[in-house]
Amino acid sequence: MPERLCLQCNESEDAIRESQRRRDPIYCGAVDYFGEVEWDLPLHRFRDRSDRELASLHILPEHFKEYRRLLSPWEINDAHRDAEWAGDKTRASGDA
Known part of the structure; x- marks a missing residue:
């Protein structure tokens, strides 16, 4: 089965789950060249909108x-x- 990626931030579902187990979650967002947050969302999304x-x-x-x-x-x-x-x-x- 292919690895599922967040449709918003392109992070893998496995990496997100592992980070949550370590209590160091990967947040859904994007960072620019200077390390500033361009956008962030409250949840990752793995399916298209209905x-x-x-x-x-x-x-x-x-x-x-x-x-x-x-x-x-x-x-x-x-x-x-x-x-x-x-x-x-x-x-x-x-x-x-």
Whole structure:
């Protein structure tokens, strides 16, 4: 069976489990050239996002395949969102 990697940080599941056993966990994140944290996430992710998860982010079904490995909702193109999300955005800005 091939080794499973975190879809976000690319660390192996075995290495993550071993670090947790040693009580020195590998966190899910990325560090730049200078050692500064660029981003971090609370959990590692070993599977693609489900249709239900993508629908909860108001992504149109025809664009699900583009966002299976989405890291952040900020990565979603507004044109790929449904009308309900657009309505919420309008209300939040006070235009409605």
